[in-house]
Amino acid sequence: MSLLSLSDVGIGWQDGPPVLEHLGFDMATSERVGLVGPNGAGKSSLFQTIAAILPTRAGQISFDGTPVRAGRFNPKLAMVFQNADDQLFCPTLAEDVAYGARNLGLPAPEVAARTTQALAECGLTGLEDQPVHKLSGGEKRRACIAGALVMRPALLLLDEPSAALDLRQRRNMIDLLSKLPTAMMIASHDLEFLLELCPRILLIDQGRLCADGAAHDILSDAALMAQHGQEVPASLARG
Amino acid sequence: MSLLSLSDVGIGWQDGPPVLEHLGFDMATSERVGLVGPNGAGKSSLFQTIAAILPTRAGQISFDGTPVRAGRFNPKLAMVFQNADDQLFCPTLAEDVAYGARNLGLPAPEVAARTTQALAECGLTGLEDQPVHKLSGGEKRRACIAGALVMRPALLLLDEPSAALDLRQRRNMIDLLSKLPTAMMIASHDLEFLLELCPRILLIDQGRLCADGAAHDILSDAALMAQHGQEVPASLARG
Amino acid sequence: MPDSIGPRARILASLVLAFAVSAVNSVAMLPVLALLAGAALWLGRAPWRRFRAPVALALAFVLGLGLSLGDSTVLRLGPVPLYAEGLQAGAMIAVRMLTIVALVWALLGRLSPLQLAQGLRGLHLPALITDMTMLTLRYLNEVRAELARAELARRLRAGPTGWRALPDRALILAASLIRAQDRAERLWAAMRLRGHGASHPVAGIGMGELAALALAVACAAALIWLDRAA
Amino acid sequence: MHLADGIVPVGMALAGYGASAGLTALALSRINRLPDPGAGLPRAAMLVTVFFAASLIAIPVPPASVHLMLAGLMGICLGWYAMPAILVGLFLQAVMFGHGGLTTLGLNGLIFGLPALAAYGLWARMGQRWPDLAAALAGGGAVLLALGLFAALVLLGLPPQLDAGAERLALAALVLAHLPLVLAEAVIVVVLLRVLRRVEPRLLAHA
Numbered sequence: 064m065s066l067l068s069l070s071d072v073g074i075g076w077q078d079g080p081p082v083l084e085h086l087g088f089d090m091a092t093s094e095r096v097g098l099v100g101p102n103g104a105g106k107s108s109l110f111q112t113i114a115a116i117l118p119t120r121a122g123q124i125s126f127d128g129t130p131v132r133a134g135r136f137n138p139k140l141a142m143v144f145q146n147a148d149d150q151l152f153c154p155t156l157a158e159d160v161a162y163g164a165r166n167l168g169l170p171a172p173e174v175a176a177r178t179t180q181a182l183a184e185c186g187l188t189g190l191e192d193q194p195v196h197k198l199s200g201g202e203k204r205r206a207c208i209a210g211a212l213v214m215r216p217a218l219l220l221l222d223e224p225s226a227a228l229d230l231r232q233r234r235n236m237i238d239l240l241s242k243l244p245t246a247m248m249i250a251s252h253d254l255e256f257l258l259e260l261c262p263r264i265l266l267i268d269q270g271r272l273c274a275d276g277a278a279h280d281i282l283s284d285a286a287l288m289a290q291h292g293q294e295v296p297a298s299l300a301r302g
Numbered sequence: 303m304s305l306l307s308l309s310d311v312g313i314g315w316q317d318g319p320p321v322l323e324h325l326g327f328d329m330a331t332s333e334r335v336g337l338v339g340p341n342g343a344g345k346s347s348l349f350q351t352i353a354a355i356l357p358t359r360a361g362q363i364s365f366d367g368t369p370v371r372a373g374r375f376n377p378k379l380a381m382v383f384q385n386a387d388d389q390l391f392c393p394t395l396a397e398d399v400a401y402g403a404r405n406l407g408l409p410a411p412e413v414a415a416r417t418t419q420a421l422a423e424c425g426l427t428g429l430e431d432q433p434v435h436k437l438s439g440g441e442k443r444r445a446c447i448a449g450a451l452v453m454r455p456a457l458l459l460l461d462e463p464s465a466a467l468d469l470r471q472r473r474n475m476i477d478l479l480s481k482l483p484t485a486m487m488i489a490s491h492d493l494e495f496l497l498e499l500c501p502r503i504l505l506i507d508q509g510r511l512c513a514d515g516a517a518h519d520i521l522s523d524a525a526l527m528a529q530h531g532q533e534v535p536a537s538l539a540r541g
Numbered sequence: 542m543p544d545s546i547g548p549r550a551r552i553l554a555s556l557v558l559a560f561a562v563s564a565v566n567s568v569a570m571l572p573v574l575a576l577l578a579g580a581a582l583w584l585g586r587a588p589w590r591r592f593r594a595p596v597a598l599a600l601a602f603v604l605g606l607g608l609s610l611g612d613s614t615v616l617r618l619g620p621v622p623l624y625a626e627g628l629q630a631g632a633m634i635a636v637r638m639l640t641i642v643a644l645v646w647a648l649l650g651r652l653s654p655l656q657l658a659q660g661l662r663g664l665h666l667p668a669l670i671t672d673m674t675m676l677t678l679r680y681l682n683e684v685r686a687e688l689a690r691a692e693l694a695r696r697l698r699a700g701p702t703g704w705r706a707l708p709d710r711a712l713i714l715a716a717s718l719i720r721a722q723d724r725a726e727r728l729w730a731a732m733r734l735r736g737h738g739a740s741h742p743v744a745g746i747g748m749g750e751l752a753a754l755a756l757a758v759a760c761a762a763a764l765i766w767l768d769r770a771a
Numbered sequence: 772m773h774l775a776d777g778i779v780p781v782g783m784a785l786a787g788y789g790a791s792a793g794l795t796a797l798a799l800s801r802i803n804r805l806p807d808p809g810a811g812l813p814r815a816a817m818l819v820t821v822f823f824a825a826s827l828i829a830i831p832v833p834p835a836s837v838h839l840m841l842a843g844l845m846g847i848c849l850g851w852y853a854m855p856a857i858l859v860g861l862f863l864q865a866v867m868f869g870h871g872g873l874t875t876l877g878l879n880g881l882i883f884g885l886p887a888l889a890a891y892g893l894w895a896r897m898g899q900r901w902p903d904l905a906a907a908l909a910g911g912g913a914v915l916l917a918l919g920l921f922a923a924l925v926l927l928g929l930p931p932q933l934d935a936g937a938e939r940l941a942l943a944a945l946v947l948a949h950l951p952l953v954l955a956e957a958v959i960v961v962v963l964l965r966v967l968r969r970v971e972p973r974l975l976a977h978a
Contacts, residue, residue: 102439102468116693138699149690152709152716154966166699194970196719200341210698227384227465229341229491231531252468255536292470297494297536355730381734388727393655393679405736433654435682449735559874564781591869598775606929609937630929637777638872645776645873649866657866667799667855669812674859676816677823681863684824692828703831707955711962714825718848718963719971721817728813738809 065089066246073121074112082108086272097261098250101292104267106250110220114142141211145222147203157191163214181209201232219247225256254282254296304328305485312360313351321347325511336500337489340531343506345489349459353381380450384461386442396430402453420448440471458486464495493521493535548652548660550750554757555648559641561761569771571636578640585647595642599635606631654678772921773871774878779928787877798854815852823860832951843913844960846887847894853887882920886913903961910960911953918949
């Protein structure tokens with residue numbers, strides 16, 4: 064059984080024009096999928112719809128065997144926002160990472176254990192008592208991921224996880240994400256980043272899913288990429 | 303005579319540790335220089351010091367033949383911040399672009415003419431009356447540049463001008479900047495972007511200027527790049 | 542409302558007219574005010590949604606005063622009497638309120654944030670106040686969106702709802718204030734780099750503005766004179 | 772808790788403008804004595820924007836939902852800047868959202884401004900020694916004070932022959948209806964100031 068399944072889904076605000084239509088794809092447990100498309104193509108709206116923030120306009124989404132219903136948030140499905148500052152609101156790093164686990168009603172030792180583990184997985188050990196707004200950009204980004212991991216999600220939706228990171232931080236992010244067993248969908252303009260992490264790519268543009276297949280095939284298809292305002296990543300262009 | 307000249311400059315907040323020391327380089331009129339370094343290496347602090355926001359801790363900076371003194375702002379020197387929203391503080395696009403020109407005390411027709419021209423140069427004609435917060439990310443970025451150009455600067459300091467742009471917008475940005483006759487210094491992690499725009503690169507790390515030379519030489523030097531947490535851009539790695 | 546009237550004249554005219562309407566006390570003037578309100582609604586093409594709260598408040602005044610003021614019963618709501626004096630006083634307040642709301646909407650409702658800020662600047666208010674207005678108008682939508690995203694992020698992390706969310710809301714507010722302070726520092730640098738502090742010339746009063754103002758003052762004077770006469 | 776247009780007599784509304792203008796002039800003169808008054812402008816504007824945006828969000832406090840007023844918090848974070856900031860916020864609310872009124876801008880400025888300045892004074896005196904107590908008093912007390920000013924102005928403005936019993940009843944209903952807001956703001960201000968004192972005391976140092 065697939066972890067996430069969309070069939071003929073329509074996406075967009077109820078009172079506006081549709082952003083994406085007739086969207087259908089499945090994701091398996093532990094699969095990593097890259098989501099590519101120009102700004103405004105609907106990557107964020109798709110994430111919000113899968114995460115049950117936006118209602119679907121049409122079709123069915125099922126996650127973990129149950130239909131997704133807008134407003135019913137599922138702790139197994141975590142989303143990491145593009146702007147880390149929108150997501151970090153507790154005073155210190157440890158408190159922020161623990162937030163989701165505390166809300167699940169777990170016993171205190173379990174919350175502490177999960178927090179310590181999530182901090183370690185994200186390379187943040189030792190920063191527990193730092194105020195979140197004093198963290199660097201890369202640390203903030205990883206703190207958001209730790210705050211999601213603490214809930215032990217089955218699917219992570221990551222919106223531009225490499226934006227504004229320097230190369231070292233970007234490399235750390237690749238290492239971190241590639242080690243996680245969680246299924247994830249990553250929206251990014253950083254195609255090299257996706258190429259290293261995601262065996263599979265979805266390309267959306269002009270209101271529909273334009274391609275769904277192996278990352279290498281899609282990203283190296285110069286005609287397809289140009290048609291949708293993308294450029295073949297340099298590492299594939301010369302390869 | 304060089305446009306900008308730094309000799310033995312120390313950079314950082316007065317009450318903190320130095321961020322950069324013994325910094326020396328010159329820039330010629332119309333030269334485009336890329337500034338590379340890990341996050342926290344001091345790229346923003348360097349920009350703020352050149353722009354007279356931060357005082358120097360040591361040494362001399364001269365711009366256009368006169369020494370730079372903190373707090374004395376020179377309209378010939380414009381800075382474009384990393385986050386466009388921090389810079390676009392007027393309610394509509396036209397008003398924001400005109401802001402700097404109006405503050406120069408120019409007559410109204412001259413302000414209007416410069417605004418129209420700057421908007422055209424940045425491909426924003428037709429959006430004059432748009433509220434700033436309704437612009438797309440790429441438009442905001444170009445609006446910041448238009449707001450700087452309206453003051454007819456001799457040097458533009460650009461902090462991460464390609465961050466969070468999609469590939470089409472990034473390509474537009476390269477076209478826009480490559481056509482401007484103004485000297486510019488561009489801080490970026492997007493090395494491919496710098497490679498297309500800047501014949502010369504400065505690499506800063508660990509408190510000092512580590513390399514200053516032709517872009518191709520520096521960015522393709524795998525040992526040097528690795529040593530400072532950088533990666534050789536893919537287009538050079540295979541070339 | 543002709544678009545050619547500048548924002549400064551509109552703000553002044555709304556003030557003059559609003560005060561004149563507040564000054565009306567005679568019941569005989571109610572139809573005149575209603576006519577004025579109707580004209581303003583028609584000219585301003587006001588959306589009904591905007592008037593829901595003022596209309597509810599106006600009705601509350603009519604009912605509240607009708608129930609509690611006076612002694613000549615006009616009708617009974619079941620066992621409860623409604624008094625003529627109270628209804629009259631309530632109607633006076635309600636009509637004045639709604640007339641002013643309609644006038645303000647017609648004159649100011651469709652001004653853009655920029656025009657509002659320009660209007661205040663034209664009134665020679667202290668720069669601190671006009672600049673603060675401009676910046677608030679510019680960033681209000683942004684901050685609202687930030688708060689909404691933070692609230693979403695909180696809910697996605699199984700955050701509680703209802704009154705139990707109150708302390709979390711305080712955390713979000715604190716984070717937002719910290720961000721605001723950081724942004725203010727960058728903003729101040731950006732403003733100074735673009736020559737902030739240079740004085741902005743304020744346009745002199747043009748004929749159109751003078752005419753609009755004269756009209757507003759004449760209307761106001763007429764209202765007050767009629768009210769005294771009635 | 773905004774006074775709408777048309778309720779109070781013109782004389783009162785004009786007196787409100789006068790009093791608010793005086794208070795603002797005092798605030799501006801205090802601000803101009805600060806070492807760098809210009810630098811305070813973007814800071815005040817950004818904080819006001821947050822307060823304004825937060826006050827537009829309805830917070831569910833059973834049995835209904837309330838809009839936060841945050842006057843006490845504004846006083847603590849903004850000090851003298853709170854007075855012009857509140858007037859700006861009230862003007863925008865009246866014009867853009869139809870809350871409050873244009874003729875009553877001055878009176879509303881007093882209803883919100885006086886509690887804000889009182890909270891500022893209270894925090895300056897007690898904030899160091901009993902921070903939680905001061906925060907609760909400033910947060911909840913500002914709502915109560917605003918409520919009192921509002922009720923007093925409404926009663927002054929209404930027809931004098933109004934039945935005294937009905938007046939008392941209306942007043943009691945008003946206070947009861949706002950008790951949840953008093954508690955909610957006290958909780959919010961206590962939690963928020965604890966956070967700021969821990970991780971960003973600079974935000975409080977300006978007041």
